[in-house]
Amino acid sequence: MLSLIWHGGKRAWRDLKELPLRAAVALGASGLGQPARPAQLFKAYGIVLPIGLFAWVTMPQITLVMTPSIDAWVVHRSPGPVHRGDLVSFTLVDAIAGPRPVAVTKYALCMPGDRIVMVEKPASLGPRRNGWYYCNGRLVGVSKPATRSGKALRHWQPASPHIPADMIFVGSSHPDGYDSRYYGPVAIVRLTRMEKLL
Incomplete structure (x- = not known):
């Protein structure tokens, strides 16, 4: 039981240490450890959000006939x-x-x-x-x-x-x-x- 807790804690610590690097990639960095590029994130938002909004509004209005x-x-x-x-x-x-x-x-x-x-x-x-x-x-x-x-x-x-x-x-x-x-x-x-x- 202690072994499970120990290994779980080690994994959680490793994931927590990588969190800033993953956040940088999510914000548009070209890779782990690279500086964030928020402009890339906003470009992605500019593409994904309108598509998501269109699907959210349109999908309940249509029915697929099977x-x-x-x-x-x-x-x-x-x-x-x-x-x-x-x-x-x-x-x-x-x-x-x-x-x-x-x-x-x-x-x-x-x-x-x-x-x-x-x-x-x-x-x-x-x-x-x-x-x-x-x-x-x-x-x-x-x-x-x-x-x-x-x-x-x-x-x-x-x-x-x-x-x-x-x-x-x-x-x-x-x-x-x-x-x-x-x-x-x-x-x-x-x-x-x-x-x-x-």
């Missing part, structure tokens, strides 16, 4: 009312999505008051059935009976022929997308309108 279900890699918040075809982001809490809430980005496909119909048709494999969703007579998506890994999926069954006044049916054209075809329309108050950057 899904092939929409044709965007980077989106940002765009205040305003949501219209059909707009990108929207919200937090999804669902067992299929995982144990933790997940931020997802989808398209607003069927708006409040629009007519929504789901027609079940036989699936291409096995005795199960797919759900074909039509918004105002236009096909907006097909739900599958199971995930690619074989986990069973439930189709959302519309309770009425129209999307409720405070809800929007969200989704994408991707055949494996997990969206309103499975969990139903999303409340408008939960949606944030987004715009594509990349």
